[in-house]
Amino acid sequence: MFLIAKNKTKKLKTVVTDFLFAEGHFERLGVFRFLLCAVMFYIACSRQFNVDQYGPDSLIPGGQALDVFSDFYKPYIKFFFWPDEFAWSMHLIYIVLLGLATLGLSSRPLMILTWVIAQGFIQRNFSVLFGADVIATLFLFYLSFTRCNEYFSLRRFFSSKKVIFNPNSWSDQLSTMFFRLLQLQLFTIYAYTGFEKLKGSTWWDGTALWTVLVNPQFTSFDLLFLKDFPIFFAVGTFVTIIFEVYFWVMVSIKTTRPLWLWLGVLFHLMIGVLLGLMSFSLVMVSTYVLFAYRSNLRHWLGKAIPKKLEKLISL
Amino acid sequence: MMIVMGNGSSFLGRYLGQYYFAVANTVGVNTTWNFFSPDPAHIMYIHYIIHFEDEYGNPTQESKEYFYPEQKDGSDFSINVRRHNYMMRFVAIDPSRVAQFFIPWVCKQNPGATKVQFGLILNRIPSLDKVITLKDTPYNELLVTEELNQNVFNCKK
Numbered sequence: 001m002f003l004i005a006k007n008k009t010k011k012l013k014t015v016v017t018d019f020l021f022a023e024g025h026f027e028r029l030g031v032f033r034f035l036l037c038a039v040m041f042y043i044a045c046s047r048q049f050n051v052d053q054y055g056p057d058s059l060i061p062g063g064q065a066l067d068v069f070s071d072f073y074k075p076y077i078k079f080f081f082w083p084d085e086f087a088w089s090m091h092l093i094y095i096v097l098l099g100l101a102t103l104g105l106s107s108r109p110l111m112i113l114t115w116v117i118a119q120g121f122i123q124r125n126f127s128v129l130f131g132a133d134v135i136a137t138l139f140l141f142y143l144s145f146t147r148c149n150e151y152f153s154l155r156r157f158f159s160s161k162k163v164i165f166n167p168n169s170w171s172d173q174l175s176t177m178f179f180r181l182l183q184l185q186l187f188t189i190y191a192y193t194g195f196e197k198l199k200g201s202t203w204w205d206g207t208a209l210w211t212v213l214v215n216p217q218f219t220s221f222d223l224l225f226l227k228d229f230p231i232f233f234a235v236g237t238f239v240t241i242i243f244e245v246y247f248w249v250m251v252s253i254k255t256t257r258p259l260w261l262w263l264g265v266l267f268h269l270m271i272g273v274l275l276g277l278m279s280f281s282l283v284m285v286s287t288y289v290l291f292a293y294r295s296n297l298r299h300w301l302g303k304a305i306p307k308k309l310e311k312l313i314s315l
Numbered sequence: 316m317m318i319v320m321g322n323g324s325s326f327l328g329r330y331l332g333q334y335y336f337a338v339a340n341t342v343g344v345n346t347t348w349n350f351f352s353p354d355p356a357h358i359m360y361i362h363y364i365i366h367f368e369d370e371y372g373n374p375t376q377e378s379k380e381y382f383y384p385e386q387k388d389g390s391d392f393s394i395n396v397r398r399h400n401y402m403m404r405f406v407a408i409d410p411s412r413v414a415q416f417f418i419p420w421v422c423k424q425n426p427g428a429t430k431v432q433f434g435l436i437l438n439r440i441p442s443l444d445k446v447i448t449l450k451d452t453p454y455n456e457l458l459v460t461e462e463l464n465q466n467v468f469n470c471k472k
Contacts, residue, residue, distance in 0.1 A: 049395035059402055059420045068405075068412075072324065073345050076337045119343060127405035127416075128398045131350055138343050185317055185344075192321035192348040200353030210443040211355040216388045217400060218355070224454055227446050276392040 024165035024172060025179045026315060027297045028290050030104070030151030032182075033143060035286035037102040040118075040136045043279050044095045053128045054087035060125050068126045079120035087124075094118065104153020111144035132280040135189065139287065142185060145178040147171070152301065156312055163315045179290070186287045187248035194244030203241060206234040218275050243267060251291055261288045320344045358438035359407055360387040362462070363421065366430040375427070387436070407435050410464050422470035429470055434462040 053059060062084045066074055082090045097114040100106045106114070118137040122129060149155050150163045166172050202208040210233040213223045226232055243263060250260035265285055272281030289297070301313050316335045319328050323345050332339075339345045361383040367376045384399040391397075406417045413433055422428050441457035449457060 043394070046394040047398075050398050053398070053402070057423065059406075059416050061419075064415070067415075069340075073340055075340045077341045122343065127402045130398070130401065134343065134346055138346070141342055181317070188317050188321050189348050193350055193352070195322075196347070196349040196352040200355075202354045203352065207443045208351065208355050211357070211440050212351055214440055215355065215358055216390065217358055217360075220390075220392045227443065227450075230443055230447060233443060276397070279394065 021167045026151040027294045029148040032289045033148035039282045041098040056084045080124040104149045136283045142182045146175040190247035206237045209233045209236045362434045364432040368429045418468040434465045
């Protein structure tokens with residue numbers, strides 16, 4: 001009996017160790033870094049036009065920035081270490097850091113610094129945030145601890161060193177652990193988004209999509225004609241909830257993973273086009289790379305990248 | 316931590332929170348993931364009138380009437396204009412934020428302003444059932460407009 005239990009524990013330990021530390025995930029992390037940071041770079045560039053909202057004339061004065069959080073959610077560390085007068089230049093530095101990260105010319109400490117500034121802007125004026133800002137910044141946090149600059153990066157272009165994964169080094173263990181945390185965080189976001197919707201009467205009723213799609217503050221298209229096809233709203237509302245609540249299950253199962261991820265791409269593209277939330281959609285879709293097969297990623301990138309730039313994707 | 320903090324105010328969140336609140340709140344894991352939920356919002360915008368008066372209450376210049384965001388129906392979808400929609404919603408969902416943040420901000424932008432007349436306009440989108448049943452009624456007539464949280468605030472000198 002004791003031997004069986006001992007064997008089972010040993011087996012479980014091997015499974016967990018393999019799950020966490022068996023491979024480096026360099027391809028997925030590299031492509032994800034590029035996509036996420038590119039979208040964040042775009043969002044930050046457009047936010048430069050709103051930078052007055054982080055300065056002395058913002059809706060929320062610097063001294064009261066943390067007052068908007070209830071005690072329960074109040075951050076323990078204030079990350080906006082710069083005076084309001086420097087918001088413009090600080091935001092510009094942030095854009096440059098994101099540019100470097102997109103190109104793969106960043107490093108762990110530099111990416112953590114990028115995240116600190118991003119989080120600082122989130123704390124400084126919480127009212128002006130998009131969902132995309134919050135989600136992307138959270139993903140950037142996890143990404144900062146990984147070896148995400150080893151693939152699909154300019155660093156590879158200039159370096160002739162081979163990239164080696166050593167499961168016994170703390171650096172690689174940290175990287176793979178945070179890779180799994182990225183995946184887990186995405187699952188959590190989808191599940192809770194679905195659960196939160198179930199608290200609303202219109203989502204349960206099957207008409208929430210109607211309220212969204214005919215609200216001119218949400219969509220730039222005149223979709224009123226859809227009232228003649230009410231079944232669209234009922235099916236769309238329920239499919240949205242089912243997609244979100246079961247995302248973690250369906251993506252965890254290898255056979256249903258491609259279907260759910262393609263469904264997700266379609267779902268987010270629709271949100272992006274119809275609701276004008278393309279940056280949010282791109283952040284969400286970029287995370288799907290974390291579930292792509294390494295062989296597929298290599299194959300796709302091998303085809304897409306010209307021979308001259310092959311070093312970008314060498315390991 | 317990330318799993319529990321999605322619903323951090325739940326019993327489990329409160330019970331276990333003491334061990335990781337410091338980290339969760341600092342890193343941003345404490346976010347509640349509620350997009351378009353529990354129910355999608357209706358059309359809303361802020362209507363405000365700025366008054367300029369002397370110490371006896373006589374107008375010193377003509378009052379100014381504004382909407383926030385300027386395109387009240389949100390017709391401008393450029394990403395930097397859209398942030399103002401989000402700011403408006405941030406103010407609208409909690410009336411205490413009007414006095415704490417919005418009024419001082421408006422007063423600061425308009426030197427000499429003494430009073431701000433505030434109202435939140437809510438255009439309730441009719442239910443799908445109603446629109447289908449009353450299909451011969453023009454849609455705009457089915458929208459119900461209300462002005463909420465009407466109040467007059469003094470600008471601090």
